[in-house]
Amino acid sequence: MKDRIAEAVVQEILQRGLRFSIRDVAGALGVSTKTIYQHFESKEQIVAYLVEQAVNEMRECERDIMADPELSTKQKLFEVLVTIPKGYAFGDLRSLLELKQMFPRQWAVMDEYLQMGWDNFRLLVERGREEEVLRPFDPEVFIGMYVGALNHFMDARSAVGRRKPLDRVLREMVGLLLQGVYTDRDGGPAASEEGETK
Structure with missing residues (x-):
């Protein structure tokens, strides 16, 4: 039940x-x-349960991406950065903003994942450098840009956040961010105007 x-x-x-x-x-x-x-x-307990499920889903999805032998390092990097909960309870920017505003304790759990769950990203950056598919850059600067951009789009005043679903915003944003760290412009996922990968 x-x-x-x-x-x-x-x-x-x-x-x-x-x-x-x-x-x-x-x-x-x-x-x-x-x-x-x-x-x-309480309603708060239901929301906490959904947040816990969402974070667990994202971690599991990341594990699957990291273990997939068919994906290149670039593809894994892209997919790890656009991972969102499959259930879509928090699959749009509006619901994330409401979570932040209405349920601060539950938001803290989601935010901790967004702020701290970067181990796979750092691992992939190191691997990408070894494979020479990524140029040297400070991963912490990239993380700051990613989190900052996501927070900007979550702002109630953001026109993008009001008109595009979270998965499309993330795919477009990540495609743009990654283009700046690739050593070449070929072979990596890129965002089109519609926010889909090519």
């Missing part, structure tokens, strides 16, 4: 954002609010 509740909450977030109510979720599932509270003590 816990997973059914979580799935229903994801659908509510997609429709209403994080302003959904427990009553909305119960109605969608055809159960009483009491049933929801048997599994989650």
Whole structure:
């Protein structure tokens, strides 16, 4: 039942954002609010559960990318940088902004992943330098630019954040950032105007 509740909450977030109510979720599932509270003590606990799931999904996705022998270092670098939760509970910039504003404790968990989960990136940068597909650069500067750009797009005043889904924004942003660190302009993923990889 816990997973059914979580799935229903994801659908509510997609429709209403994080302003959904427990009553909305119960109605969608055809159960009483009491049933929801048997599994989650509060709306905050539901959101915390979804954040934990999202972070775990992103970590698992990164592990799969790193272990994929079919991907080049450049491809792995691109894919690691555009990894988002598969469930899309937080797959758009609006929901991330609402998480930050309405649920600061839960946002702190997501933010810690965004700030600290860079080990695979650093490993790939080192590998890319050894393969001479990346020019020398300070990974910490790149990380600062990535996090800064993502925070900018999450801002409620950002026109881009209001009109494009998170996966498209990330693909376009990462494509542009990576072009500056490649040693050549061929062979790496690049973002088109539509935010898709070529």
